[in-house]
Amino acid sequence: MAAGGVGIIMSGVEEDGSQLQAQANFLPTVTVSSKNGDEILGYILSNWRPLATITTGKTRVGVTPSPVVSRFSSRNSGPTGMEEDKRRVDFNIISGTSMSCPHVSGLAALLKGARPNWSPAAIKSAFMTTSFSTYANGQPLLDSATGTLSSPLVYRVGHVVPQKALNPGLVYDITANVYLNFLCEIGYTKQQTAAVARRRFTCTNGSILRGAIQLRTALVTV
Numbered sequence: 001m002a003a004g005g006v007g008i009i010m011s012g013v014e015e016d017g018s019q020l021q022a023q024a025n026f027l028p029t030v031t032v033s034s035k036n037g038d039e040i041l042g043y044i045l046s047n048w049r050p051l052a053t054i055t056t057g058k059t060r061v062g063v064t065p066s067p068v069v070s071r072f073s074s075r076n077s078g079p080t081g082m083e084e085d086k087r088r089v090d091f092n093i094i095s096g097t098s099m100s101c102p103h104v105s106g107l108a109a110l111l112k113g114a115r116p117n118w119s120p121a122a123i124k125s126a127f128m129t130t131s132f133s134t135y136a137n138g139q140p141l142l143d144s145a146t147g148t149l150s151s152p153l154v155y156r157v158g159h160v161v162p163q164k165a166l167n168p169g170l171v172y173d174i175t176a177n178v179y180l181n182f183l184c185e186i187g188y189t190k191q192q193t194a195a196v197a198r199r200r201f202t203c204t205n206g207s208i209l210r211g212a213i214q215l216r217t218a219l220v221t222v
Contacts, residue, residue, distance in 0.1 A: 007054045011037025017145045019071035028054050065135055069154050071145035073100075107162045114166055125172040126165040133158030177201075 007028035012020060014034045021031065032040065044050045108123050115123070133155045134140055141159070143150035176197070183193050184203035193201050 007052075009037070009040060009052065011040070015071075015145075017071050017143075017147055018068070019144045030054050065142050067159055068142040068144045069150050073154070104160060107160060107165070110162065111165055118171070119173055119175070121175070122171045122173045123165075126168040127160045127162075128157045129170060129172070130164035130168045131158035131160050177204075 007030070008025065010023075010025075010029055010031045012032065012034045016034060018033045018035070020033065023029075023031065040052075104127065107127070108120075111123050111126065112118065115126075118126070133152070140149045140151065141155050142148070143154050180193055180197055180201050181204050183196060188196075190201075190203075193203070
């Protein structure tokens, strides 16, 4: 400001992609992506009297493409085992999407109010089966970290649509006992199953197929 400036143009870093970092500023400030920052800097260096205007921000609707996957979104629950996946770090609170959790939790509470007889598994199923992962043109959601199309390892089940979750048409419900029986049938001992359940649990006799078929399983027929 001592040099006569009246505002700040803050450019992101390349690692942020198109993601903008929310920051509190005491001076008039506009935040732009690294790519836009390079373009602005090029204009400043090529113009003997560069001009810029900072106006009051407004809410814009209908912006495309939207939504996009944030750069800091947790990309996977752990290493995939693939050679090209070099991630070998422990996940912690910084790794996750800190706002998606309270948002979806609030939506789950609303859905429980509208469907009081639904179990937690049914509510989760309703959100998962009615979410979307593509735009109207059929292309996958964009990844703001790379500026390219994302993949299932990035967007997972997709973007929730609470209105559709109210009437999903099909709900995959499941109880804790089904999971515990599955553990029994794949060889878990009584002690190991009890450690998972945090209570005594008696396994139901049956085949692995009967227990496994009640879990959500993807099947591809060629």
